[in-house]
Amino acid sequence: MGTTVRRAVLLGGLLWMAGVAQATAPEKAPLPRQLQFDFKATVQADGSVMDVEPDAALPEPIRAMIRTRVATWRYTPLRWQGNAVPSPVLQQIKAETVSMPNGGVALRVIEVTGQTRTFRSADRPAGVPMPPPRFPPELMREGVNAVLVYSVLYDEAGKPQQVDLVYPAKSDRVTKRLDQAARDAMREWVAPQTFGGEAIVCRARVPITFTTTVDGRSLRVPPEVDASFGKYTDLCPAAKLETEVVGTFL
Template sequence: MTRPSPSLPGAVALTVLLAGCGGSAPPAEPVPAPTQVAAIDTPPPQFPIELACAGVGGQALLKVEVGPAGTPTRIDVVGSSGNDELDRLAQESVQGWKFRPATRAGEPVAQIIQVPVNFTPPAVRPDACFALDAGRQPAL
């Protein structure tokens, strides 16, 4: 029994498929995995002595856009501490923070994160509070 010879279109298709298997193109460079924003330098805000002495505290929740340079480009209060001055101080403090920016395909990109900034009054009343009580300017 003789075998039928393959049809010309089938032979061409088989040749094209087999040619793709050996591929002479260099392997593609792996794409770096994306990374998230990471805090580098985040000093706490100054807690006004008057508010600390009065026992006023709270947490300001901020929505922060960290730009490709690793610095905040926009800061919005999304959850108030309950005190306008503390909210303002939280924003001012975070404006000076430094971050390692997020990356996509190895390139820095902007990313939005939420940042809580806590203001916790001291458990023991600072000595400077007594000067405030007496109407004098406290020594810092």
């Protein structure tokens, strides 16, 4: 019997997935089981965290663990033109199970990202504000996995006015094809940016990941790419996690 491999397009916190049948691969050594936990919280103007609310569907012991752990984290607060204000954050903790010497199991943090929403190809609604790129079928068949990072300048209506591919720096056949798919989607985007209830013109870092596997940990963006956004003075305000949590335990 065959298995199903997910083909996905990930843009920031938006994930589009479609199932494709594939012959069963030879068995390999089991990998640590990966889990995802969603939560929302409020980042105060001083960067502290309050009102942590894990996904209500999680077991209460896990919810209590997340509340206790996240309450110790610190964020760079939401800022615009020198002013900091409290802001809500929606985050997803990706963790893996680790067997302990005493026979127990611990949860080790792999990554903390924005929450992920899933759209199946057959259920994709018409007129969504940020339609995901269409994964080029020929590249899906080739098993392509790639991440592209853009600098996108939004106008007051939330329409992209300037789209620059920041990563990868070198373009090949695959990158050009994926870049075109991403730009075709972004032409339809409407993502108004606001601060204090007022519409603003600002620039956002937009990662888009095209992947044919569930485990995308190998698709890391080099740190210098994120650091390069520090040169912009018009970045859209966003609270950013400061606490180093990757590799720590919940």
